[in-house]
Amino acid sequence: MQNLIEKMPKAELHLHIEGTLEPELMFDLAKRNGLSLPYDSVDDIRAAYDFQDLQSFLDVYYQGMAVLQTEQDFFDLTFHYLQRCADQNIVYVEMFFDPQAHLSRGIAFETVLKGIIRAMQQAKTDLQVESQLILSILRHLDEDDGLKALDLAIAYQDYIVGIGLDSSERNNPPEKFRSLYQKARQAGFRLVAHAGEEGDASYVRGAVEVLRVERIDHGNNALQDMKLVAKLREMQMPLTLCPLSNLKLKVVEKVSEHPLLKMMNLGLKVTVNSDDPAYFDGYLVENFTAVQEAFQLKPNQLIELAKNSFEASFLPQERKAHYL
Ligand code: ADE
Ligand code: ZN
Secondary structure, three states, rough: OOHHHHHHEEEEEEEEEEHHHHHHOOOOOOOHOOOOOOOHHHOOOOOOOOOOOOOHHHHHHHHHHHHHHHHHHHHHHHHHHHHHHOOOOOOEEEEEHHHHHOOOOOOOOHHHHHHHHHHHHHHHHHHOEEEEEEEEEEEEOOHHHHHHHHHHHHHHHOOOOOEEEOOOOOOOOOHHHHHHHHHHHHHEEEEEEEEEEOOOHHHHHHHHHHHOOOEEOOHHHHHHHHHHHHHHHHHHHHHOOOOOHHHHHOOOHHHOOHHHHHHHHOOEEEEEOOOOOOOOOOOHHHHHHHHHHOOOOOOHHHHHHHHHHOOOOOOOOHHHOOOO
């Protein structure tokens, strides 16, 4: 079973590139940039990754990013992650990045984008790992701040396939970004949004009906509303589930309580993803292994999850067909 999980070609659709910053690289970059960290060692950092909820993680995640300063830093971050993809037979990935979290620290958009794109290009030729970028809007900031990031995405649209919505979910409902999503849709971006991770089912409904997304990131709490579930099934709306993230952020108490299997049995289109693997004790293979062990998934179910990841991707249809 482990062999199948490792060897089958996989796509990852819910991955924050800033969430792949391993403590070792954090130390290296801090040193290179002459910064001091509030930790004494790599072990010290890992010990601090004991989260109570989404916000307690986000506080550490935004602080960790402070070491990312130069184009080379963003290259190193991205290339390290894409090397992991090659190791785990992840042949295609759609990566989120959070430009507002860098602009607010005085890092230019071009610095971030150039470093990431150069790593993506090198990974394609050297590692045969393909990738696309999704610019994610920070929902704890106001819509005007997000619109500035969207304008940058429009200026660099050749390099960005979609627009997403992340950060603190509760009290920042999808409706807050109605105009931004309308503008993004008119510009031709593919649309996704985090919903139903900590927010209730109404956040998932709002993402689908008001923002008109093509994919929901997480979506766990959709199960609170069976009419919504019927609609998601009807639409075959993909949900990018993140089991180990949900465990670390106490969205679920145990992997066996994760809604993945229930959703599969309800006929929903679910995928397995790693979210912020450097913070949540596992990349994609470890997420697959966790749900296989918790639910005793059969080979055909693992293969279905991997196929879903390609089907739900923003690859052109003829490229998807190769994996289905
Ligand atoms: N930003 C990075 N990871 C996130 C998550 N799991 N939820 C919301 N925002 C995030
Ligand atoms: Zn996420």
